[in-house]
Amino acid sequence: MPDVIANHLQVELAIVGAGPAGLAAAAEASDLGVPVTLIDLFPRPGGQYFKPTPAELDGESGAHLSPLLDRLSQADMRVISDTAVWGIFPEGEGYLLCLYGPVGTPRRLLARKVILAPGAHDRPVPFPGWTLPGVITAGAALTLVKHQRLLPGRRFLLSGTGPLQLVLARHLLDAGGEVAAVLDANPFPWRGWRHARAAWGQWERLGEGWAAWRSLRKADALLRWGHVVRRAEGEGQVEQAIIGPVDGGTDEAVAVDRIAVDTICLGHGLAPSVQLARQAGCEHRYDPDQRAYLPVRDESLQSTLPGLFVVGDGAGIGGKDVAQWEGRLAALAAAAQLTRSVAADRIAAVRRELARQRRFAAVLIDLFPASAHLGDLLTDDTVLCRCEEITVGEIRRVVAEGAETLNAVRMVTRAGMGRCQGRMCGGPVSELLARELGQPVEALGQVTPRPPVVPVPLEGLLEEEA
Amino acid sequence: MTSSRLPRPAGSPTLTVSVDSEIAEAHPGETVATVLLALGRQTFRHTDHLHAPRGLFCGMGVCFDCLVTIDGQPNVRACMTPVHAGMTIETGGPSDA
Numbered sequence: 001m002p003d004v005i006a007n008h009l010q011v012e013l014a015i016v017g018a019g020p021a022g023l024a025a026a027a028e029a030s031d032l033g034v035p036v037t038l039i040d041l042f043p044r045p046g047g048q049y050f051k052p053t054p055a056e057l058d059g060e061s062g063a064h065l066s067p068l069l070d071r072l073s074q075a076d077m078r079v080i081s082d083t084a085v086w087g088i089f090p091e092g093e094g095y096l097l098c099l100y101g102p103v104g105t106p107r108r109l110l111a112r113k114v115i116l117a118p119g120a121h122d123r124p125v126p127f128p129g130w131t132l133p134g135v136i137t138a139g140a141a142l143t144l145v146k147h148q149r150l151l152p153g154r155r156f157l158l159s160g161t162g163p164l165q166l167v168l169a170r171h172l173l174d175a176g177g178e179v180a181a182v183l184d185a186n187p188f189p190w191r192g193w194r195h196a197r198a199a200w201g202q203w204e205r206l207g208e209g210w211a212a213w214r215s216l217r218k219a220d221a222l223l224r225w226g227h228v229v230r231r232a233e234g235e236g237q238v239e240q241a242i243i244g245p246v247d248g249g250t251d252e253a254v255a256v257d258r259i260a261v262d263t264i265c266l267g268h269g270l271a272p273s274v275q276l277a278r279q280a281g282c283e284h285r286y287d288p289d290q291r292a293y294l295p296v297r298d299e300s301l302q303s304t305l306p307g308l309f310v311v312g313d314g315a316g317i318g319g320k321d322v323a324q325w326e327g328r329l330a331a332l333a334a335a336a337q338l339t340r341s342v343a344a345d346r347i348a349a350v351r352r353e354l355a356r357q358r359r360f361a362a363v364l365i366d367l368f369p370a371s372a373h374l375g376d377l378l379t380d381d382t383v384l385c386r387c388e389e390i391t392v393g394e395i396r397r398v399v400a401e402g403a404e405t406l407n408a409v410r411m412v413t414r415a416g417m418g419r420c421q422g423r424m425c426g427g428p429v430s431e432l433l434a435r436e437l438g439q440p441v442e443a444l445g446q447v448t449p450r451p452p453v454v455p456v457p458l459e460g461l462l463e464e465e466a
Numbered sequence: 467m468t469s470s471r472l473p474r475p476a477g478s479p480t481l482t483v484s485v486d487s488e489i490a491e492a493h494p495g496e497t498v499a500t501v502l503l504a505l506g507r508q509t510f511r512h513t514d515h516l517h518a519p520r521g522l523f524c525g526m527g528v529c530f531d532c533l534v535t536i537d538g539q540p541n542v543r544a545c546m547t548p549v550h551a552g553m554t555i556e557t558g559g560p561s562d563a
Contacts, residue, residue, distance in 0.1 A: 041527060043548065048526065054495025054548075056478050121528040131531075133508040133521030140525025140545070148500040149472040152522075175472055236519050237508055262468065273528075386523070386531060389515045419530035455530070 011037045011078075012338055013331075014097055014111035016085050016276065019047020020320040021312025022117035023068035025327035025334075026077060028350075032335040032342060035076040037109065039099060043082045045072060047119055048139065049320040053147045068324075080105060086461075087451030088114065088280040088308075095280070095308060098451065100460040107463050113307045113334040116277055117327060118314035120270035123370060124424045125160070128231045128382045130266070134238030138168050138267030151175045153263030157241050159183040159229040160267030162368035166212035168265060173219050180261050181222035185246050185268065188225040189367040222259075230256060230377050232264055247376050269370050270317045275421060275453040277303060277310050278446070286442040290317055291370040291427065293446060300333035301326055307337060318361040325354035375435045384432065385425040387418020395429060399436045405445040406430055416447060419455050469503040481551040492549045499525070499532055499544040502557065510534050510544055511558030519559055534558070 013029055015022045018040035026036045038045070044052050050065040064070075072079050083101030090096075094112040099105060122137035129135070136152065138160060144152045145168075155178045158165050162184070169179050216223060224243075230251065231242040241264055244256035277295045278284060282303035284293040295303050295310040303310050309330035312323035328350045336342045378384075380393030390413045398412045406429065409415060415429050416422030422429075426447065434441045452461065459466050471493075480491050485505060492501045499522045502510060509519040510532050523531040525545050532544040535556040544555075 042546075056493055056495040057474060121524060121526060124529075131518060131520060131523075133510075133519050136522055137524050140522055143525045144469075144500065144503070145472075148496060149474070150469055150496075150500050150504060151472060152469045152503055154468050176470075383516075383518075386520075386529060389513055389518070420528060423528050424524075 008096070008108040008110045009037075009106045010110045011035070012111070013037065013113045013115070013334055014039065014095075014109060015115045015117060016040075016097070017047065017117035017119055017312070017314065018042070018045035018072075018079065018081075019117060019119045019312065019323065020049050020066070020068070021119070021314070021323035021327040022047070022115070023050070023066065023071075023327070024324035025115045025117060025311060025331040027068050027071045028328040028331035029335055030071065030074060030076050032332070032340045033076075034331075034335050034338055034340060035078075037078045037080065037111070038072070039080045039083055039085055039097070039109075041082070041084055045069060045079055045081065048143075049323075051143065051147050053149070057147075057149045084454045084456065085276060086454050086456050088276060090281075090305065093307070098461075100452075100454075100456045103465065107460075107465070113309075113337055115309045115311060115327070115330050115334060116280075116303075116314060117310075117312045117323070118273040118276055120272045120313035120317060121423060122266065123268045123271040124428060125228075125266060125268040125371065126382060126384055126425075126428050127229060127377045128379050129233055129238075131383050131386055132232050132234055132238050133236070134234065134262055135232055135264045135266065138164060138265045141263075141265045142168050142171060145171045145175050151177050153261075154178060155180050155261045156263045156265060157181050157183070157229060157243070157259060157261040158265045158267060159185075159227075159241075159243070160265075160269070161185045161371060162267065162269055162364065163209045163212075164269075165265075165267045166209055166216065168267060169221065170212040170215050173215055179216065179219055179221045180259055181224065181243065182216060183227040183229065183243060184223075184225050184368070185228050185371040186225065186368050228371075228377075229264055229266075238262055238264055246371065249376060269368065270313060271423075271427060272314045272316060273423065274314065275423065275449045277308075277314070279449045279451055279453050280308060281305060282308065282310065284446065287316065289365055289369060291431075291441075292316075301330040302333060307334070309334060317365070318358060319364075321357040322354065322361050325350055325357055329354060375432065378432065384428050385413075385415035385418060387420050387424070388414045388416075390415040390425070392432060395432055396436060399433060403433075404437060406433065406447045407445060409433055410447055421449055421453055421455075422447060468506060469508075471504050481549065483549055483551070483553040483555055485555045486557055494549070496549050497545055498534060498536060498542075498547045498549055498553075498555055501549055502534075502544060502555070507557065507559070509557070509559030521559075
């Protein structure tokens, strides 16, 4: 349909995602004279790290989140906000992007080069009661307190791993909340001293962690390592949590405590949003450290599809600084492919800074690794797939009946076929299956996301608005 | 879970919306999820199959748990939708207040 294609918006470089990685990629590309089209799911650019607080809710919201955001008003940058990219398909020497946004948003976009910077979401770790209202992700809690200026409860339990939990705890305390306990699934990071060299110079981050730690001690919060929330209970909402060691078997076999809270915040780190890169056909490999499939990339962060780059947390969790330098590196490579002249010393400088930031990110992954999906805690009636309400018991049953791959489990149970397209249950289902079969996750095959990778009304799939 | 708004800047404007046919006050810039939570409602809907209560979970548009009906359009994510004056919000769950 060349004549139809000819009507599509055609661009040199499309960047999907306006968080740190996408914004930095846009700035770098623009520096080299490449006009940029930036597509973002949210009403305002910034992603999760540079998320703006609405001016009406916070008098200080003119505050500078990032100089990268100021660049977006440049003439050579076009931002398409509030818009989902639901599919990517190779088309000629570039890619066809399928968009769905507010009235007037282009539905199709042809890009010669594409940089995917889709970011990440809180890594879901199921346990009995995790669907009760009052159980929210750490990311949700942080967004509510910081950007909506709402304290989402009175008495909080934080369960998960890593320093971000401390940051959240401090925000909750500052907002007048009561933090009953902070549980970290990992043991105390004694090995931290080994990483002194990589952490050297990261004063701002180390200082933030230390300050958070001190305010928690002052607030008399219970701090426990190697512990998690094992169960949430309540009539229609969270009323109490049963907490205890990560492993060791049933509640009867280990020492558990009951603790009255109204809100449980889950902060088990982040899971990369790989759906779009997977749907596009980029090869992915399982990373046992991050417990996630990550896109295979060359040294310029190009995926296995030529001219399609994947950067930032969506390609492997590294945080906002790794994300920005990855965005810049990919933009340099994309610009070179678009026949702009790129200075070799700029590439070298970006690579150096990226390597430095990756060393620090690696420390966090070493000290606070992604925990398993807590198989010991899952009861047969625990809902694993929140969308389709598929329980652990149903998955165990189809495994007993002979299912040996993720695709087989998905076909029979519909787990992962709901609105979230497996973003919530994909990891937990694969780890449960691996556990039941006694096999590594890598042996179970992958489920290929099909377009649309996000829910879009039927009318929204059309090339033109109806 | 009783949620509470932190202080708004002095002179911050308000607007009114309708939540399950009752009038409620909100602030521009708030999402539908914030308005519901501030009203003490944390059950936004009940699931089709198990009729289990659900509310806000991921808070960033990924999990699709916080679905409500907004201005007649069903299955809209409360966490991703800013309020506007006169908005009609219908939840699928009774008030917890």
